[in-house]
Amino acid sequence: MGPSIKLDNVSLSIAGNQILSPITAELFAGKMHLLVGPNGAGKTSLLKSMLGLTPHQGEIKRAWMNKAQRPAYIPQQPRFDQVLPVTISDFLSAGLSRKPVFFRRRTENQDTVLELLETVGLQGKAELQLGQLSGGERQRLMFAQALSRSSDLWFLDEPMTGLDAEGQALITDLMLNLREQGKTLVVVHHDMKFVREHADNVLLINGGLVGMGLPSEVDLGIVGASFDSSSKREMEAVA
Known part of the structure; x- marks a missing residue:
């Protein structure tokens, strides 16, 4: 079983500029948590803070049922x-x-x-x-590398980037299977259809936490149109 994650007044400032205002939230174990929001809202910054890759203020605690593990991480748009x-x-x-x-x-x-x-x-x-490798093949490879860690905690930053429809379906199935195994997933995602269908919990980020709950409880309409259009442009650009 993956861990739960508690955020206690977590904020982020870079060079005196506040990127994220204080966030307090609990992400329950064994669930798929989706971070959504407009471009530049701080989603990736929050993800990296939870990973321990970005200095932040406040506390982030992982509560493991078993021995703590190194998380699996899929970054945005890997390049080689x-x-x-x-x-x-x-x-x-x-x-x-x-x-x-x-x-x-x-x-x-x-x-x-x-x-x-x-x-x-x-x-x-x-x-x-x-x-x-093409962009979609690089994304698949990063997922394979993450699987090799056999971790119960996953952080994924826009894992569908560069994937065609077949690749998106494959990665979606793998993510759902990971959740069925009781792993905790924290995912930055821009496809509101995916969010509505698969999220156990949504954190709406826009310079801070502006909404949290089930997809039906969060106003996804304020970001859905821009995300759906950007997703369409990405699909058209896949080689």
Whole structure:
């Protein structure tokens, strides 16, 4: 079971500019929590604060039922060096072994790597180099890397970015399966249809917490139109 997360007067200021006003909230264990709001509202900043990647004021506490674990994290729009001579297989293997890439036997963790790639729909692409991947393939790879952590706590920053309809359906199914396993998910998302259909809890962020509850209890209309249109533009741009 994933942990619950308590935010106690959590705020964020950068160079004297307040990004988030104080937020107090509890995110219950084993649920899918969706962070929504306009562009620049502070959603990613709040996510990174909960991850411990961004300095913040106030307290963030995780209450684990079992031993604390390192969270799985999928950042927004991952990029790789186009000339980096690392294959997909090597990339995933690096997260499964403590040995450096060049000091491992090629067969180490290979079965696990192939299983992860099949799970995210990248079967047959283990020997491609990172720079050869499309945006949607990079997103799938990041999900495979996150799965390799076997964590009960997930942070996902717009996980559908760059994915076509098939990829979005696959990742949606994987996320729902993670929730069914009792994992806690905190997700920045811009697709209001997804939010309405799948969120256990919605945090509406706009420089602070301006609404929280079930999708039916939060006024998603103030952000839905802009998010739905941006989602459409992203779909049209997928190669």
